[in-house]
Amino acid sequence: MSTLESYLDALHQGVFQVVVPKAVVTEPLGPDWKRSPINVPSPETVASYRKGQYHAHETVSEYRVHMDRYDPEKNPIMHLVDDAPLLLMIHETMETIFVTGRDATRRGPRQRLADQQMSWRLRMGLGAVLLAIGAVLLLLTLYETVAVFAVLLPSFVLLFGLLTMIKGVRQRDRKEHADGDIVRGGMLAGAGIVLFVLWELYLLLILLILAVWFFSSAVVTLLRVFRKRGSLTTGFWYTFGLGVSSLALGVLAVTLPEELVELLLSLLAGIVLMSGGFLVLDAYGLRNAARLMGAGG
Structure with a gap:
């Protein structure tokens, strides 16, 4: 059993984005992952989810996850200034x-x-x-x-x-x-x-x-x-x-x-x-x- 979070360690080591095939994620996204209705458009994205600083773009076959510097729920102004100029x-x-x-x-x-x-x-x-x-x-x-x-x-x-x-x-x-x-x-x-x-x-x-x-x-x-x-x-x-x-x-x-x-x-x-x-x-x-x-x- 593996969750999406178990593949995200590289984001804390300076990697900008991690691409995780859906086939290897055997557990559904937990309740902490909240669907995000407002996002900068991304190619092939069918849905977008946030969990704290994690931001996941879901496509048909994979999750593309990056880590924002600021959680938009806790600090929306700095998120807009720093993560989304x-x-x-x-x-x-x-x-x-x-x-x-x-x-x-x-x-x-x-x-x-x-x-x-x-x-x-x-x-x-x-x-x-x-x-x-x-x-x-x-x-x-x-x-x-x-x-x-x-x-x-x-x-x-x-x-x-x-x-x-x-x-x-x-x-x-x-x-x-x-x-x-x-x-x-x-x-x-x-x-x-x-x-x-x-x-x-x-x-x-x-x-x-x-x-x-x-x-x-x-x-x-x-x-x-x-x-x-x-x-x-x-x-x-x-x-x-x-x-x-x-x-x-x-x-x-x-x-x-x-x-x-x-x-x-x-x-x-x-x-x-x-x-x-x-x-x-x-x-x-x-x-x-x-x-x-x-x-x-």
Whole structure:
């Protein structure tokens, strides 16, 4: 009988990540492993679990486990600053989208059908929606950045609040859930209305938070580079580049905030466009696979 924990000693000896095949883990994950709903995207991940500083990404055939420096439940701020700086999140998100999309386009017809979780029409539609959202976001970034914060985000919050309220009203038979949805929806809708009026204030708050996040991540990362130069699990140059880039973005947040906003919105638009493009390509491949299988059957 072996647990996942019995294979994680290397993480305490400077190894960044341990890959454990599911076949060798004979015991199920214990109750201390809590499913994590919010994570930086990772290729092929079907679920993510945390146990203290341990963070496990589950794939179809294995567990990929690394150890965070801070437990997000006990110290969420330092976890965000040190374990999940914004640049790392953006890099890993784009890498995951690219790897997932590339692997999707390389599947054979039979594998595509075996792995299919939704119809190609639904994937095509979702991809088209993402492409449209990405294109609109990119156009707004290039020509009317203010509209993103003055109109788009407040509208999204207001709409989400109204939809939550409607969900609560339609589920009146489950009173405890319905009342909660109505209250939460009302608060979100109210927040959306406030954002329409005070969009400049919340934009300033966002920039302040970003500046503090960037500078904090830069200081922590660069201090680690100089203190542990020869024992960095992610490599000297990668860690040094991450720290310097965070410092540069922090300076940009203070000196050229408008340019920083445009840069971050452009990156967001790029991520959305990449996601939509790969979904459309995958849907096209699924459609061809379905036609081939139909012709063969």
